[in-house]
Amino acid sequence: MADHLLDVKDLSTYFFTHAGVVKAVNGVSFTLERNETIGIVGESGSGKTVAAMSLLGLIPDPPGKVVGGTLMLDQRDLRTLSDEEMRAVRGNDIAMIFQDPMTSLNPVMKVGKQVAEAIVLHQKKSNSEARRMAIAALARVGIPDAPRRAEQYPFEFSGGMRQRVMIAMAVSSNPDVLIADEPTTALDVTIQAQIIDVIREMQFEFNSGVILITHDLGVIAEIADKVMVMYGGRTVEYAPIDEIFYNAHHPYTWGLLSSLPRLDASKKVRLTPIEGQPPNLLFLPEGCPFVGRCPHELPQCRGEWPAEETVAPAHGVHCWIPVDQRLALRAELPHFKEPAA
């Protein structure tokens, strides 16, 4: 077995509620290397965030529980660690940036202190040393006048600046794995690009592996090396970045791509939304969760979850449609016709 920085196998996280068992993450596997970025794409409720929170051991228990799989970080299975050992991993080996910077910082604590806190905890520095390092971290993520800003409170920062603070906090202990959960969703388009740049800079500086969770394929295209497409708690397709954009095999991935505007498309091509709503995770079908919304559904789709089929190097897909039929169907889609025509 090759040594990966992070090797997730068959991760399953369920929530046991009064209404029934919610299979939020259902047998998800992926690997991550240093300096590599994996994008996890999917709609709300597809299990992206739960997968990330499972890695950090932050699934609220009860009602949630990681029920299966191995989470190997540098030869250590995170699932076997004690609470205390897991605390030493959080914010140190694996750090996370959250979606909404407006609510993710403590409103009544100075930002410098919020960054310094992690440094004191994981690097056993004195308070004054940690303070100095926190200011340096804030400066590194591009916050001007960092010594003064460190003494301010979150409400004195804009959204983009707060997200930089979150990043400074996350990278302050030089994490092996940096999880960014929709880091740009709550931000202006102009600020989004800056934040992505900061994340990339930090990645190169610390040789971290980055897990980027998003529903925005544009962000994925910019930064990811490989992509995992999630739907209803399952991985439906897993491929290197170019494969996803030019050789997608799963109807759901086609749907995501077709709902994106293309600069090179003729004006006549309309964006095609995916019909219907994401599935209720309480009542997932036995087979593929995309049934009901999939325009190419076959009878066997409802019965059993299809095994992974390798269609290209490092490109796996879970779909019952035979591969030649799949390619024929894809060739008919407007998104894939352009601009070859």
Add this chain to the structure above:
Amino acid sequence: MTSYIIRRLLQLVLVLFGVTLITFSMLKLVPGDPAVALAGKGASPDRIAYVRHERGLDRPFYVQYYKYVERLAHGDLGNSLYSGRPVAELIREAAPVTIQLAIAAVLIELLGIPLGVYSALRQYSFWDTTLTTGALIIWGIPVFVLGYFAMYIFGLKLNWFPIGGAGPMILWVVPAGFQSLKTLVLPALTLGLIEVAYISYMQRASMLEVIRSDFIRTARAKGLSERQVIWGHGFKNAVIPVMTIAGIDLGALIGGAIITETVFNRPGVGLMIYTAINQRDIAVIAGGVLFATFFFIFANLLVDLGYAWVDPRVRLED
């Protein structure tokens, strides 16, 4: 912070203006001509006119109001229509008894904060359910019912505490000796327990909301221990709304003190106002109301300053 305090003090002046205007109007709006009353029974119209002029009762409203405020500034609240004693003197005697009760009740009230946090951290556990149910029941009991109840059980049946009165004090409000403290226990518990119930309920709700918020998740993701997460990040945020509620609640505390003093026959401002109402002693009522308002505003100011100290956002808002 300094400019915040100055701004608050300026607001205080405006509030005091409003309050004195109301108490003054109270004095003016009672039925009957004060000049007739002051001149005595069977006085001639000339005599009444003389008294009216001499007391300035024929001057315009605003002049009379000005004179009233001027007298207030000199500590003159007028005389009781019933006993003839200066109202200021009556208040000076009664105030420590009331303030002692209020302080004791606030100290008891503060117990609601740890109780609420405890409940929130063990949501739906046996103790949480017990405390929450108990709080709702106590909260629903009127002060006078709880007071008579406490008096009957702990005063008359068990004979642990005296059922009324107030003991001597040192340093203005501190009970001088054990006997004096014993007179304070039942009224303070009666008044404080209802506030404990209220505060613990609010603190529980506030804490529950905070521990589900995003920044608590951030704190956990940093690797902080649960204790650091709850006390370092959660508590301060959760106590802010409770402080606001407690501040507003001080008004209810004064109202409660009036009833409690009446129930326990404690010679404080509350009992003084109650007695004055029965005797239609309008000067004493106005003085008592003025005192209660002063107390309320002052306590609120303290709470607001504490609020600004805890929450940096308050300091900079205009």
